[in-house]
Amino acid sequence: MDEQLSRWLGLREAADARARSDRLTRVIVDSLPAAGPIHVVDLATGTGANVRYLSPRLPSPQRWLAVDRSADLLDELRGKTTAPGCAIEVRQVDLGSLTDHSIFAGQQLVTASALLDLVSKPWLQALAWHCREEGASALFTITYNGRSSYDPPDLEDAMVRELFNRHQHRDKRLGGPAAGPDAVDATERCFTKAGYRVAREPSDWVLEPESADMQRMLIDGWAEAATEVAPDRASRIADWRGRRLAHVDARRSHLTVGHDDLAAWLPRTI
Numbered sequence: 434m435d436e437q438l439s440r441w442l443g444l445r446e447a448a449d450a451r452a453r454s455d456r457l458t459r460v461i462v463d464s465l466p467a468a469g470p471i472h473v474v475d476l477a478t479g480t481g482a483n484v485r486y487l488s489p490r491l492p493s494p495q496r497w498l499a500v501d502r503s504a505d506l507l508d509e510l511r512g513k514t515t516a517p518g519c520a521i522e523v524r525q526v527d528l529g530s531l532t533d534h535s536i537f538a539g540q541q542l543v544t545a546s547a548l549l550d551l552v553s554k555p556w557l558q559a560l561a562w563h564c565r566e567e568g569a570s571a572l573f574t575i576t577y578n579g580r581s582s583y584d585p586p587d588l589e590d591a592m593v594r595e596l597f598n599r600h601q602h603r604d605k606r607l608g609g610p611a612a613g614p615d616a617v618d619a620t621e622r623c624f625t626k627a628g629y630r631v632a633r634e635p636s637d638w639v640l641e642p643e644s645a646d647m648q649r650m651l652i653d654g655w656a657e658a659a660t661e662v663a664p665d666r667a668s669r670i671a672d673w674r675g676r677r678l679a680h681v682d683a684r685r686s687h688l689t690v691g692h693d694d695l696a697a698w699l700p701r702t703i
């Protein structure tokens with residue numbers, strides 16, 4: 434069981450829901466066919482947070498295909514995701530190469546949350562063409578854009594952020610070196626090239642002192658990644674982590690983590 438990932442997804446679900454762009458969800462709803470069941474695939478669904486967010490906001494009935502490589506996360510999804518008017522098929526799939534078109538066949542909406550910064554630029558290009566082949570709309574949310582800010586400020590914030598952003602480009606076995614903070618720009622280019630109209634909106638996490646557990650996990654993750662990139666700065670990074678965690682413990686830490694949502698749809702031909 435990928436317990437740490439499951440715990441992380443549980444912690445972030447409410448922050449993701451608060452951050453997401455309502456407007457882009459509505460843009461995508463308007464792009465969907467008016468009649469018949471809506472067919473949707475959620476890529477790298479994890480425990481299904483994106484299904485739980487979108488299903489009450491899309492027209493019913495809906496037919497979902499929720500895919501992820503983790504059988505344990507998919508089991509958790511089954512246990513906690515029920516939505517009236519929605520049939521949800523859950524499938525264990527490795528999205529590493531994205532060469533298999535079958536998960537896209539017949540879909541009217543392709544969606545993913547917290548995925549695109551993990552994948553490579555060629556993967557994004559393949560994604561756009563899979564969507565185009567089906568004429569599907571696309572909604573990609575909570576993609577990290579590299580722009581985070583922390584309060585109270587610390588002299589080492591910029592150094593850790595820069596190292597973490599470099600780490601974000603490491604290969605996650607999703608088609609090569611990850612697009613990381615460049616993912617939303619690259620996605621916009623790929624979908625525009627495939628003939629889509631594209632809209633973007635910020636979907637930053639704004640974490641107040643009450644989100645202490647999530648803040649601790651973020652700070653630990655940033656420090657660990659930064660140390661992997663620059664082991665020679667390990668002690669400076671550890672000191673930074675200590676100071677940031679002390680702000681969290683004292684309930685005075687505010688973190689803003691930059692994300693973007695992106696919607697893509699094909700112009701109607703009448």
Ligand SMILES: C[S@@+](CC[C@H](N)C(=O)[O-])C[C@H]1O[C@@H](n2cnc3c(N)ncnc32)[C@H](O)[C@@H]1O
Binds near residue numbers: 477482483501529546
């Ligand atoms: C940051 S989580 C996001 C999960 C979910 N979309 C959410 O918003 O809560 C990234 C997800 O990508 C999945 N993943 C990573 N590599 C994958 C691969 N090669 N094939 C399929 N899923 C993968 C992980 O199992 C994890 O569930």
